[in-house]
Amino acid sequence: MGYILKERQNQVSVAGERAETIDCNKASLAGSVSQRACVFCGSRVVLYPIADALHLVHGPIGCAAYTWDIRGSLSSGPQLHRLSFSTDLQERDVIFGGEKKLTESLNELIDLHHPKAVFVYTTCIVGVIGDDVEKICQLMEQEKGIPVIPVQAPGFQGTKKDGYRIACEALFKLVGRVNKPTPPHSINILGDFNLAGELWILVEYYKRIGVNVNCSLTGDGRVEDIGNAHNAALNVVQCSGSMSRLGVMMEEKYGIPCKRVSYFGIEDMSEALYEVARFFKDDEMMEKARILVRDEFERLLPELEWYKERLRGKKAAIYVGGAFKAISLVKALRLIGVQSVIVGSQTGTKEDYDLIRNLCDEGTIIVDDSNPVELSHFVKEKGANIFIGGVKERPIAYKIGLGFCDHNHERKKALAGYEGMLNFAKEIYATAMSPVWQFTKK
Amino acid sequence: MASVITNKDIKRKTYVSTRNACKLCAPLGACIVFKGIEGCVPMVHGSQGCATYIRRYVISHYREPMDIASSNFSEQTTVYGGSRNFITSINNVIEQYHPKVMGIASTCLAETIGEDIPSLIRAYQDDNKEKEDLPLFIHASTPSYSGSHIDGFHHTVCAAIATLSVEGTQCEQINILPGFVSPADLRYLREIVDDFTVDTVIFPDYSKSLDNVFTHEYQLIPSGGTPVKDICRTGSAKATIEFGVVFDKGTVRVRNTSHMLTAGEWLQKNRYVRNYQMPMPIGIEGSDQFMKLLSQLSGHPIPQKYEEERGRLVDAYVDAHKYVFGKRAMIFGEEDLVISLLHFCKEIGIEPILIGSGGASGSLRTEAFKIFPELEGTLKVLDNSDFETMREEAEIIHPDLLIGNSKGYYISRSLKIPLVRVGFPIHDRFGGTRLHHIGYRGTQELFDRIVNALIEYKQEDSPIGYKYI
Numbered sequence: 001m002g003y004i005l006k007e008r009q010n011q012v013s014v015a016g017e018r019a020e021t022i023d024c025n026k027a028s029l030a031g032s033v034s035q036r037a038c039v040f041c042g043s044r045v046v047l048y049p050i051a052d053a054l055h056l057v058h059g060p061i062g063c064a065a066y067t068w069d070i071r072g073s074l075s076s077g078p079q080l081h082r083l084s085f086s087t088d089l090q091e092r093d094v095i096f097g098g099e100k101k102l103t104e105s106l107n108e109l110i111d112l113h114h115p116k117a118v119f120v121y122t123t124c125i126v127g128v129i130g131d132d133v134e135k136i137c138q139l140m141e142q143e144k145g146i147p148v149i150p151v152q153a154p155g156f157q158g159t160k161k162d163g164y165r166i167a168c169e170a171l172f173k174l175v176g177r178v179n180k181p182t183p184p185h186s187i188n189i190l191g192d193f194n195l196a197g198e199l200w201i202l203v204e205y206y207k208r209i210g211v212n213v214n215c216s217l218t219g220d221g222r223v224e225d226i227g228n229a230h231n232a233a234l235n236v237v238q239c240s241g242s243m244s245r246l247g248v249m250m251e252e253k254y255g256i257p258c259k260r261v262s263y264f265g266i267e268d269m270s271e272a273l274y275e276v277a278r279f280f281k282d283d284e285m286m287e288k289a290r291i292l293v294r295d296e297f298e299r300l301l302p303e304l305e306w307y308k309e310r311l312r313g314k315k316a317a318i319y320v321g322g323a324f325k326a327i328s329l330v331k332a333l334r335l336i337g338v339q340s341v342i343v344g345s346q347t348g349t350k351e352d353y354d355l356i357r358n359l360c361d362e363g364t365i366i367v368d369d370s371n372p373v374e375l376s377h378f379v380k381e382k383g384a385n386i387f388i389g390g391v392k393e394r395p396i397a398y399k400i401g402l403g404f405c406d407h408n409h410e411r412k413k414a415l416a417g418y419e420g421m422l423n424f425a426k427e428i429y430a431t432a433m434s435p436v437w438q439f440t441k442k
Numbered sequence: 443m444a445s446v447i448t449n450k451d452i453k454r455k456t457y458v459s460t461r462n463a464c465k466l467c468a469p470l471g472a473c474i475v476f477k478g479i480e481g482c483v484p485m486v487h488g489s490q491g492c493a494t495y496i497r498r499y500v501i502s503h504y505r506e507p508m509d510i511a512s513s514n515f516s517e518q519t520t521v522y523g524g525s526r527n528f529i530t531s532i533n534n535v536i537e538q539y540h541p542k543v544m545g546i547a548s549t550c551l552a553e554t555i556g557e558d559i560p561s562l563i564r565a566y567q568d569d570n571k572e573k574e575d576l577p578l579f580i581h582a583s584t585p586s587y588s589g590s591h592i593d594g595f596h597h598t599v600c601a602a603i604a605t606l607s608v609e610g611t612q613c614e615q616i617n618i619l620p621g622f623v624s625p626a627d628l629r630y631l632r633e634i635v636d637d638f639t640v641d642t643v644i645f646p647d648y649s650k651s652l653d654n655v656f657t658h659e660y661q662l663i664p665s666g667g668t669p670v671k672d673i674c675r676t677g678s679a680k681a682t683i684e685f686g687v688v689f690d691k692g693t694v695r696v697r698n699t700s701h702m703l704t705a706g707e708w709l710q711k712n713r714y715v716r717n718y719q720m721p722m723p724i725g726i727e728g729s730d731q732f733m734k735l736l737s738q739l740s741g742h743p744i745p746q747k748y749e750e751e752r753g754r755l756v757d758a759y760v761d762a763h764k765y766v767f768g769k770r771a772m773i774f775g776e777e778d779l780v781i782s783l784l785h786f787c788k789e790i791g792i793e794p795i796l797i798g799s800g801g802a803s804g805s806l807r808t809e810a811f812k813i814f815p816e817l818e819g820t821l822k823v824l825d826n827s828d829f830e831t832m833r834e835e836a837e838i839i840h841p842d843l844l845i846g847n848s849k850g851y852y853i854s855r856s857l858k859i860p861l862v863r864v865g866f867p868i869h870d871r872f873g874g875t876r877l878h879h880i881g882y883r884g885t886q887e888l889f890d891r892i893v894n895a896l897i898e899y900k901q902e903d904s905p906i907g908y909k910y911i
């Protein structure tokens with residue numbers, strides 16, 4: 001593994017070879033060509049799906065242009081989040097300050113779109129030129145009578161993960177502003193972004209076991225529901241990296257407990273439903289959950305078996321944003337006969353990587369904050385057949401001749417829940433079994 | 443629904459904010475140019491996100507490897523300066539990639555805190571004289587608060603040529619600086635000059651690096667790109683052909699009040715290479731002009747093959763003229779692309795009623811009315827504009843078709859009119875890299891696509907569904 005930069009060597013390990021956990025939770029090494037984005041990106045992806053809020057990016061044009069309608073987060077109503085707004089700072093604004101432009105932009109955009117709330121993202125240079133964004137937001141909030149929330153996310157002030165934290169703090173400012181009657185068995189779903197309508201699948205499952213989803217953060221999100229989030233009995237947190245901070249804050253202030261779950265793969269999906277039923281100590285609910293799981297398994301397992309027979313022996317490389325998702329993917333792949341030989345993430349924690357190490361077979365490469373040099377070497381070394389990642393990893397897979405499954409923003413088919421598992425199996429099958437690979441062999 | 447705006451709401455006002463930008467930031471343009479230099483790895487001096495966002499955006503169009511290093515500014519870097527990260531970053535890129543060239547683009551952050559990249563480069567070179575694999579450095583100043591991606595593109599072409607070109611005894615070879623065209627366009631250009639048997643440097647040439655064959659491996663530095671020695675010899679060429687008329691001639695920087703020279707102008711001024719500027723050759727007239735110029739510079743007649751391409755194009759114009767005549771189009775994208783498309787529309791009887799761009803050269807209007815003086819009263823010109831402004835206007839004047847990049851799709855969807863995708867980005871269709879735009883072949887392809895888009899629309903929209911059209 002001589003191709004790994006010296007400073008990064010502790011961020012890579014092989015399951016079964018070393019006992020200590022890999023190094024993680026640190027800034028990307030300059031020049032390593034990390035697959036991560038920045039603080040701004042972290043906050044933007046978390047808040048983006050709130051559909052009736054106006055998202056204004058205060059800075060030069062790039063940050064807004066690259067995040068225009070980027071995530072495929074569906075909304076059942078308003079589509080305001082799919083527009084891209086920027087103060088588009090010019091050189092003169094950088095010299096003389098962008099405050100006036102920000103005020104005017106807020107004024108005109110609020111009057112034009114009548115949003116339920118506004119998020120103002122500050123980008124790198126706003127952090128440097130010192131615009132008083134907090135004050136402008138405060139004044140605008142008073143004038144317009146809607147929450148105007150600064151999201152202080154200059155790209156250089158940490159990593160993408162800090163952006164998650166900043167987004168959670170921004171969301172927390174909305175919580176508690178509304179009080180609506182809330183049924184007793186109510187939960188908030190944290191950390192699902194309704195890619196390809198996945199949230200709606202989950203809401204349906206919860207409904208079938210008698211659980212009311214009070215608020216979703218932030219998939220198909222609405223400002224008013226977030227305001228009422230403190231009236232739920234439980235926060236169910238998926239994608240632990242992005243939303244756990246909000247869970248903690250709500251627990252501290254409102255005493256709402258938190259459960260960490262995943263909806264990818266049928267084991268984790270079922271465990272999520274059981275976890276919630278256990279929490280409510282409701283026998284009827286537990287019984288309904290059992291029935292639901294049994295019904296879904298009966299329907300699904302024979303179909304999955306068909307895929308398993310055909311996919312057995314295939315090897316997968318996983319490189320995704322959050323490590324919790326990677327863990328679910330390892331299990332889901334195992335269910336269809338695919339072995340994970342590389343597991344990595346952009347933002348995993350020590351606990352995540354420990355879990356991965358215990359879960360994976362000996363010899364699996366575990367990596368934090370990787371890059372194209374490493375990933376392209378890894379897949380060749382381990383003889384992977386399939387790569388699961390996002391757009392930036394796609395050329396790595398395709399140029400080497402591996403199948404690829406987009407498990408990030410660009411997926412158009414739901415991959416969560418039971419039907420998601422079936423879609424996932426179909427997609428893995430479609431990419432691994434395509435006849436085109438006959439032409440890529442040397 | 444908060445987001446639906448009706449005509450009533452639009453008071454035809456201009457907005458301070460930018461709503462759905464019709465432009466990208468300057469470092470993106472720089473990175474594309476760097477990909478057109480053989481053995482080059484781009485590095486963006488700024489936050490990690492800048493490099494990653496650009497990679498993601500570019501990969502979605504080209505579907506090719508797009509490794510861009512970042513010096514990954516932290517809070518400390520921002521306060522105390524970026525020299526340490528700069529050095530670390532270069533060292534790590536050299537170790538991982540062994541590049542022949544490193545293309546360094548600045549960002550808004552680096553420029554705002556006053557990073558002096560040329561002196562950082564010099565210091566690095568001085569400290570690493572002994573290093574065997576020390577790459578060449580090209581630096582482009584590309585803060586995103588000044589100009590857009592296309593300005594970043596042109597500045598970087600100029601920066602590379604200013605850095606590498608060598609003055610010398612005039613040779614027979616010519617330079618072609620085609621601007622931001624597709625990989626297919628670049629391959630076609632190469633074919634043309636080869637057929638003219640004229641020695642030509644095309645720069646930047648990402649025809650391979652951004653539209654490569656299946657390579658069996660992940661090439662860390664994709665094959666292809668204009669070789670450095672070719673960029674060096676641009677200084678001793680007989681002439682330069684440069685596509686574009688607008689560039690960023692209206693844009694002035696606060697520190698540098700004269701307009702920046704284009705690469706062709708720079709070569710003419712500093713290396714005494716005669717510069718021929720012409721619009722991107724879209725349409726018969728533009729292509730004729732380009733062919734004649736090549737013929738004149740090479741001393742060879744226009745090859746028969748192109749006479750035939752031209753002939754087929756004229757024949758196609760005749761066969762399909764009724765489908766397009768009088769259709770009212772909205773055209774958007776980079777200003778120079780829009781201008782060239784106007785030339786083409788003029789030839790086939792399409793009437794532009796709205797042209798828009800995020801570019802702010804200040805000369806779009808003048809150039810447009812040079813082509814269409816008769817439309818002074820009716821053609822709406824929206825420069826320094828954005829997609830939402832264009833959409834609001836389009837809802838009032840209701841064009842018959844849109845011509846531009848894929849980001850205009852949402853407008854075509856809401857107006858229920860066809861969009862013919864050209865340029866960059868094309869994120870919602872396959873094969874954007876293989877689209878031709880220029881020359882007889884590009885015009886032919888574009889013409890076919892426009893005609894078919896209109897026919898398809900008519901067919902889908904009719905209660906009958908014609909079998910013959």
